[in-house]
Amino acid sequence: MNAWQLQRTSDLSKEIRPLVRVDVPVPLPGPHQLLIQVSCCGICHTELDEIEGRTPPPSYPVIPGHQVVGRVHEMGPGVSRFHVGDRVGVAWIFSACGKCEYCLRGQENLCSEFKATGRDADGGYAEFMVVPEKFASTIPSVFSDTEAAPLLCAGAIGYRSLKLTQLHDGEVLGLTGFGASAHLVLKMARHIYPHSKILVFARSREEQEFARSLGAYWAGGTADQPPCHAHAIIDTTPAWLPIVNALSCLHPGGRLVINAIRKESSDKEALLNLDYPQHLWMEKEIKSVANITVSDVREFLDLAAAATIRPKVELYPFEKANEALIELKQRHVTGAKVLVVKED
Numbered sequence: 001m002n003a004w005q006l007q008r009t010s011d012l013s014k015e016i017r018p019l020v021r022v023d024v025p026v027p028l029p030g031p032h033q034l035l036i037q038v039s040c041c042g043i044c045h046t047e048l049d050e051i052e053g054r055t056p057p058p059s060y061p062v063i064p065g066h067q068v069v070g071r072v073h074e075m076g077p078g079v080s081r082f083h084v085g086d087r088v089g090v091a092w093i094f095s096a097c098g099k100c101e102y103c104l105r106g107q108e109n110l111c112s113e114f115k116a117t118g119r120d121a122d123g124g125y126a127e128f129m130v131v132p133e134k135f136a137s138t139i140p141s142v143f144s145d146t147e148a149a150p151l152l153c154a155g156a157i158g159y160r161s162l163k164l165t166q167l168h169d170g171e172v173l174g175l176t177g178f179g180a181s182a183h184l185v186l187k188m189a190r191h192i193y194p195h196s197k198i199l200v201f202a203r204s205r206e207e208q209e210f211a212r213s214l215g216a217y218w219a220g221g222t223a224d225q226p227p228c229h230a231h232a233i234i235d236t237t238p239a240w241l242p243i244v245n246a247l248s249c250l251h252p253g254g255r256l257v258i259n260a261i262r263k264e265s266s267d268k269e270a271l272l273n274l275d276y277p278q279h280l281w282m283e284k285e286i287k288s289v290a291n292i293t294v295s296d297v298r299e300f301l302d303l304a305a306a307a308t309i310r311p312k313v314e315l316y317p318f319e320k321a322n323e324a325l326i327e328l329k330q331r332h333v334t335g336a337k338v339l340v341v342k343e344d
Helices: 045-051 145-165 180-192 205-213 241-247 265-273 276-280 294-307 318-329
Strands: 002-006 019-023 033-043 068-075 087-090 093-095 128-132 136-138 173-176 198-201 218-220 230-235 250-258 285-288 313-317 336-340
Touching: 002 318, 019 318, 033 087, 033 145, 033 318, 045 318, 068 128, 068 145, 087 145, 093 128, 136 294, 145 180, 145 230, 145 250, 145 294, 145 313, 145 336, 173 180, 173 241, 180 198, 180 205, 180 294, 198 205, 198 241, 205 218, 230 241, 241 250, 241 276, 313 318, 318 336
Parallel strands: 173 198, 173 230, 198 218, 230 250, 250 285, 313 336
Antiparallel strands: 002 019, 033 068, 033 128, 033 336, 068 087, 087 136
């Protein structure tokens, strides 16, 4: 089968073809596993972190991609939840141990044996992939394949972030950064919290205008002062400075939820500007988001179907995987990028 492999780390400011196209055998499904014929795969900032070495190192060589939509092509022994031909999605969570204290209470995202799709196991930048059936999710029929792909990461992790804010309807929500995840959070927040104002802190005028077009109450720069403070802010940026700025825009008792797998080291000096009375006093909280659970993915897919939440997507043919990643690195983003593996 055709696949794109990550074989080593690369500096994307110098390397424009970080992935290598290869011809590898179609994987065989083991017990309780599905073999999926991939239709498309969302393209995520996390792939950039894997390529440039900012995450735990992948198991080289590895096929990246963790927003996978496809159809069950073959089943291993013991599969009971799916049938050949079923349309399924695979998210960042590839597997977990199922036995530890975290797994037993539905927090398999914190399991020490958590495996990430496209990092610890081959993902969706390929014609086929395998996944344990427990970690595959049914895709609601209201979505096309390419609409569904970004929901599996950008949407699901955004949903988990929104849950962690503990927001109530009528309270003000802030979003720092406005890419693939945040634009879906805005859509779901408007559905769940119809009386809440939503503030968007974004880098570019294009992103700010996009946020306003989706119903943001206010949109400005990451260092701008909004017309009111927020009860909760979700940060989706790779930088430290927006966190410091966001903390100064919280109400007393407000919560900042950081939805990022890492932060860039180049602007750590921003933390030197952290002022306790201005940024942290009055019982403000900071909460990080780590991975997602299977229930996050399935609950969000149901919510997205009920609320008709559809991402804005930009499609790339399979042969242009490297070009898509470079454009993502250069932050040419409005919505979500999707790699089309198999044309319908």
